[in-house]
Amino acid sequence: MSKPFPKLRVESVDQDVQAEVAAGRTDAAWDILERRLAAEGSAFARGKDPIHLEDPSLTARWFNSQISADRIWRARHHQGWHPVTPDMVADGEQLGGADTSPSGYVCRGDRHQELLMCAPKDRYDALQLKKAQESDRLMGLRTKEDIAAAAEARQTGDGDLVRQHLVGDVVDGLERVTTTDELAG
Numbered sequence: 001m002s003k004p005f006p007k008l009r010v011e012s013v014d015q016d017v018q019a020e021v022a023a024g025r026t027d028a029a030w031d032i033l034e035r036r037l038a039a040e041g042s043a044f045a046r047g048k049d050p051i052h053l054e055d056p057s058l059t060a061r062w063f064n065s066q067i068s069a070d071r072i073w074r075a076r077h078h079q080g081w082h083p084v085t086p087d088m089v090a091d092g093e094q095l096g097g098a099d100t101s102p103s104g105y106v107c108r109g110d111r112h113q114e115l116l117m118c119a120p121k122d123r124y125d126a127l128q129l130k131k132a133q134e135s136d137r138l139m140g141l142r143t144k145e146d147i148a149a150a151a152e153a154r155q156t157g158d159g160d161l162v163r164q165h166l167v168g169d170v171v172d173g174l175e176r177v178t179t180t181d182e183l184a185g
Contacts, residue, residue: 051116052090059121060084065113072115081117088118 051060063075075081083105089095098108098116106116 049094051094053084053088053118054090055088057121058088058118059124060116060118062108062114063117064109065115066109072117075117079119080123081119084116084118089116 053060061081063072063081065072068074076083083103085104086092086100086106089106095106095108095116098106099112101107101112101115108114108116
């Protein structure tokens, strides 16, 4: 028989928040909550906040050398990204626990394995659009009949039999399930 867990009482209040509440300065925190409540999409969704640089024509993102030993080198020499120095960052607080590498660049991680790098925003956006277009082209909008015919052609060399005898529709979507008062109570 296992021992029951001891009863613990844990109280933890962020000292900054506690001081703000005590001083009556909670408007900023409540404004953030109101913006989150009014936002479109899921209440659980929380994207990464962009890191703002002094030069608004640049966009920044983190590169992690633990993913691949040459990840940062490839980003710099093959993909056009450049390391960010602390003076390029508009607000140092948005970096959280970031540090400066011996080379003078913004980094983070226990071993400085992540490096903040930047690229021209217009070029980055154009590249993202080109990647999305190429992905759409490669994926294509194939119908169920096309997929079944391709599978049959791979097996028999002819895809017409499945195409002629395929019956029914495939419906894909989301189903919203709501609770009623009698189920919730």
